Amino acid sequence: MVVATEEMAVYCFDTLIAHYTGEQPPPPAFEDGNHPLFVTWKKASNGSEPRLRGCIGTLEPRQIVSGFKDYALTSALRDRRFPPIQSKELPSLECTVSILTDYETAQDYLDWEVGKHGLIIEFTDPDYNIRRSATYLPEVAGHEGWTHIETIDSLMRKAGYNGHITESLRKKIRVTRYQSTLHTMHYGEYIAYLKKNRGAAPAINGLPVVNGFKTGH
Incomplete structure (x- = not known):
């Protein structure tokens, strides 16, 4: 490698x-x-x-x-x-x-480790019915001191989503983790x-x- x-x-x-x-x-x-x-x-x-x-x-x-x-x-x-x-x-x-x-499909938006995994998220914006995506490298969440939810929410904002973030929407996110x-x-x-x-x-x-x-x- x-x-x-x-x-x-x-x-x-x-x-x-x-x-x-x-x-x-x-x-x-x-x-x-x-x-x-x-x-x-x-x-x-x-x-x-x-x-x-x-x-x-x-x-x-x-x-x-x-x-x-x-x-x-x-x-x-x-x-x-x-x-x-x-x-x-x-x-x-x-x-x-x-x-x-080491790209892997995560089971859900919590299935990754802070400091170990980078993330690619993909989801459908419910307000505009368009696909959005964003990524953070593995070191970002640990450097910022974010929790899993804070990282995911920040990624959704990075992807351009400005609506209300709900638990239901988080559960619909497709997450690919990598190292x-x-x-x-x-x-x-x-x-x-x-x-x-x-x-x-x-x-x-x-x-x-x-x-x-x-x-x-």
């Missing part, structure tokens, strides 16, 4: 930086395969808890090299919930890569990786980046 690695996170940083410099990213240092995957960017400022800056991926298997290349940029630049990440934000960024595994392996890398760790393995850090807008900060004026 393919697992998420630091080289995958490095490749996402490489891809984002190549977007800013107009160059091609170095070739990936991991083998290709076909798996569902996600790329999540978070930003931490002044020692604060990292906050989400973009998260996009696919629940269907695809080639992981092209997948990480595509979603590194899509999640950073085209997540509709956030403005595009700018190069000046790089020192504060962390990247999490996720490989999704994931993930790796999180902060920009400072990325720079350390480059210095160790490539002997140099990248340059943005003509200025070399040292210890996560641009030099010069």
Whole structure:
């Protein structure tokens, strides 16, 4: 089974930086395969808890090299919930890569474990008679401190349902649970990786980046 690695996170940083410099990213240092995957960017400022800056991926298997290349940029630049990440934000960024595994149909909306399972919910909106769906990665519910019901209700809102949530409606939800392996890398760790393995850090807008900060004026 393919697992998420630091080289995958490095490749996402490489891809984002190549977007800013107009160059091609170095070739990936991991083998290709076909798996569902996600790329999540978070930003931490002044020692604060990292906050989400973009998260996009696919629940269907695809080639992981092209997948990480595509979603590194899509999640950073085209997540509709956030403005595009700018190069000046790089020192504060962390990247999490996720490989999704073990898809299973849950018996009901309570048949999953907080911190272990990610969720895909599908249901019919009773007000508009349309199908709605949404997903949370396995780490979301535990990070937020949510119960099973709070997670399901939040997912229903994420799917676009604005009506009254009843127990009867929850019981009609189709839930697919899944697991994931993930790796999180902060920009400072990325720079350390480059210095160790490539002997140099990248340059943005003509200025070399040292210890996560641009030099010069």
